[in-house]
Amino acid sequence: MSRFLDAEAIEAGVQALARAIRERVGEAPxxxxxxxxxxxxxxxxxxxxxxxxxxxLLYGTLDISLYRDDYEHLHENPQLQGSEIDFEIEGAHIILVDDVLFTGRTTRAALDALCDYGRPARIELAVLIDRGHREMPIQPDYVGIHLETERRDHVYVLLEGTDGEDKVEVRPA
Ligand code: 5GP
Ligand code: MG
Incomplete structure (x- = not known):
C-alpha cells in the first residue's frame, strides 16, 4: 500500500534543513x-x-545528467536544463542540495561536475529526503526527512514550484 507525506510534512522538512544549515554555517559566504x-x-x-x-546565501544550479555513470539506465529521459553557477567556485563553501538521496550516484556525479568549475574550499551535502540504500560511500551533512523505504519502492516527489503541489508518495514495486 502507498504511503504519503503531505504539504505540511514537506514544508517542515524544508524548515528543518534551513535550521540545520543556519546553525552550522559561519561567517564565510x-x-x-x-x-x-x-x-x-x-x-x-x-x-x-x-x-x-x-x-x-549564494545560489546556483547544477545539471549533472551527462555525468551519471548509469546514464542509459535512468527511467526518465533526462532533460538537460544546463547549470548556472555565476559566482566564484574557487575557495567557496558549497552545499550541494538534492530532493532525494538514494544510491549516492547522483551526488558522486555532482562532485565531478562541480570540480570542473574550480576548487571549492569545502563541499557539503543537504537533502530534503534520505531514503537510504546507498551504493557509494556518500552521506548527507543535512537531512530534512528520513524516509524508511524498501530498496524496490518508488518514491514520487512533487514540489510546489515544479509540480504545482507538495506531495511525496512511497509506492511499493
Ligand atoms: P541517487 O543517485 O542517490 O540514487 O538518486 C538521487 C537522484 O535521483 C536525486 O536527484 C533524485 O531526484 C533522483 N532519485 C533517486 N531515487 C529517487 C526516488 O526514489 N524518487 C525520486 N523522486 N527521485 C529519486
Ligand atoms: Mg533530483
Missing amino acids: VALVGIRSRGDEVAERVCRVLAEEDAD
Missing part, C-alpha cells in the same frame, strides 16, 4: 547549489527561509 531537477527548488526554498533571517 556559503553557496547552495541545487541539483536539477527539484534539488534546485529545495535549494531555492531553503535560501528563501534563510533570507528572511538575514542570512544571505
Whole structure:
C-alpha cells in the first residue's frame, strides 16, 4: 500500500534543513547549489527561509545528467536544463542540495561536475529526503526527512514550484 507525506510534512522538512544549515554555517559566504531537477527548488526554498533571517546565501544550479555513470539506465529521459553557477567556485563553501538521496550516484556525479568549475574550499551535502540504500560511500551533512523505504519502492516527489503541489508518495514495486 502507498504511503504519503503531505504539504505540511514537506514544508517542515524544508524548515528543518534551513535550521540545520543556519546553525552550522559561519561567517564565510556559503553557496547552495541545487541539483536539477527539484534539488534546485529545495535549494531555492531553503535560501528563501534563510533570507528572511538575514542570512544571505549564494545560489546556483547544477545539471549533472551527462555525468551519471548509469546514464542509459535512468527511467526518465533526462532533460538537460544546463547549470548556472555565476559566482566564484574557487575557495567557496558549497552545499550541494538534492530532493532525494538514494544510491549516492547522483551526488558522486555532482562532485565531478562541480570540480570542473574550480576548487571549492569545502563541499557539503543537504537533502530534503534520505531514503537510504546507498551504493557509494556518500552521506548527507543535512537531512530534512528520513524516509524508511524498501530498496524496490518508488518514491514520487512533487514540489510546489515544479509540480504545482507538495506531495511525496512511497509506492511499493
Ligand atoms: P541517487 O543517485 O542517490 O540514487 O538518486 C538521487 C537522484 O535521483 C536525486 O536527484 C533524485 O531526484 C533522483 N532519485 C533517486 N531515487 C529517487 C526516488 O526514489 N524518487 C525520486 N523522486 N527521485 C529519486
Ligand atoms: Mg533530483
